Amino acid sequence: MADLVDITDPDDPRLADYRDLRDVELRKSLEAEHGLFLAEGEKVVRRALEAGHEARSFLMAPRWLDGLVDVLAGSEGTCFVMPEPLIEQVTGFHVHRGALASLHRRPLPTVEEVLAGARSVLVLEDLVDHTNVGAAFRSGAALGFDAVLLAPRCADPLYRRAVKVGMGAVFATPWTRLPDWYDALPDLSGRGFTTVALTLSADSVPIEDAVAGVDRLALVLGSEGHGLSTRWETSADRRAIIPMRAGIDSLNVAAAAAVACYAAARR
Numbered sequence: 001m002a003d004l005v006d007i008t009d010p011d012d013p014r015l016a017d018y019r020d021l022r023d024v025e026l027r028k029s030l031e032a033e034h035g036l037f038l039a040e041g042e043k044v045v046r047r048a049l050e051a052g053h054e055a056r057s058f059l060m061a062p063r064w065l066d067g068l069v070d071v072l073a074g075s076e077g078t079c080f081v082m083p084e085p086l087i088e089q090v091t092g093f094h095v096h097r098g099a100l101a102s103l104h105r106r107p108l109p110t111v112e113e114v115l116a117g118a119r120s121v122l123v124l125e126d127l128v129d130h131t132n133v134g135a136a137f138r139s140g141a142a143l144g145f146d147a148v149l150l151a152p153r154c155a156d157p158l159y160r161r162a163v164k165v166g167m168g169a170v171f172a173t174p175w176t177r178l179p180d181w182y183d184a185l186p187d188l189s190g191r192g193f194t195t196v197a198l199t200l201s202a203d204s205v206p207i208e209d210a211v212a213g214v215d216r217l218a219l220v221l222g223s224e225g226h227g228l229s230t231r232w233e234t235s236a237d238r239r240a241i242i243p244m245r246a247g248i249d250s251l252n253v254a255a256a257a258a259v260a261c262y263a264a265a266r267r
Contacts, residue, residue: 002058002072002079004065010089015080017102018059021091021160024130028156035105037158039168042067045101047168049075056102061087064098077101105158111149114174115191118146119216120264123178123188123195125151125232126223127253133157134165135254136221141169143261145219148175151184185220185235193218197236198260199228200249207263210240219264224253 007015017036020026031037036056039048042064049055055077060068061084072079088094115121122140127133133155140148148157154177155162157170178184185195196210197220204210211217220236222228227250233239242251242259251259 002055002075002077004072004079004081006081008082008086010082010086012080014057014078015059015090017056018087018090018100019092022093024159027159031105031156031159036102037105037156037163038160039101039103040095040099040160040164042099044163044168045099046071047171048101048103048163051168051171053103053106053171056104058099058101059087059090060099061095068099108176109174111176111178111187114147114149114176118174120145121188121193121216121218122148122257122261123151123184123218123220124148124154125181125220125228126153127221128153128155129224130155130159130162131165132224132252132254132257134162134170136257137162137166137169137173137175139254139258139261141166141173143258143265145261145264146174148173149184149188149218150175150177151181152177152179182231183235185218185232185237188218189237192216194238195220195236196238196240196264197228197233198222198241198256199233199236199239200241201233201239204239204241206243207240207260208266210238211264211267214267217264217267219260221253221257221260 039045055075057077058079122145193216194214195218
């Protein structure tokens with residue numbers, strides 16, 4: 001069972017994992033160096049532990065202890081207990097869901113391991129906003145996608161904000177990064193997937209038509225600003241659009257992911 005340790009000093013060095021959570025660049029460096037990631041909120045912390053991630057420690061206000069007593073009972077990590085105003089001094093913002101956990105990262109699986117048995121795969125190219133990455137994971141998990149593949153420059157799906165927005169979907173969905181960006185889509189085609197890229201190219205067809213009759217689908221979405229790279233757009237097997245009223249030609253990538261995943265789930 002996790003040891004409960006009351007702390008009254010927000011500068012206590014044992015709280016280093018939880019410090020300055022709003023500083024994205026600092027957190028990326030710290031988490032990579034120490035091989036950790038953070039989960040925020042009772043449900044997300046619970047899902048991370050249930051998925052087999054090992055806790056380094058916990059940080060929570062007293063009122064959240066009862067709701068996670070079973071999780072703490074099954075963990076060896078220390079639980080630091082602090083009043084909420086002091087937690088805010090440590091993290092740099094109000095943790096309104098009251099509970100945080102620092103967990104060990106696991107080595108990423110291979111593409112082969114992630115795709116084993118998969119029928120529907122979400123492929124993300126260069127999404128740099130953690131909120132959009134988390135939302136895409138959540139839509140994919142909710143609508144029956146079996147795996148997610150990330151281009152090398154995509155934002156980290158284990159970053160706290162991505163995990164929180166995705167409600168822990170990253171723990172339930174197999175995922176990894178693609179080692180070869182240039183030939184990633186032809187490689188998926190060679191593995192038996194039909195790659196369908198969401199893009200405004202001249203030969204794009206409505207998403208429902210593009211996924212019709214497809215057995216193993218790889219649904220491809222591009223970055224928030226310019227969308228897909230020319231390489232990925234042209235190397236996809238099919239190109240698709242989400243039909244919409246004149247005057248609006250596209251959706252935010254998180255919204256587009258939800259619509260496209262829904263269409264794919266109905267194929």
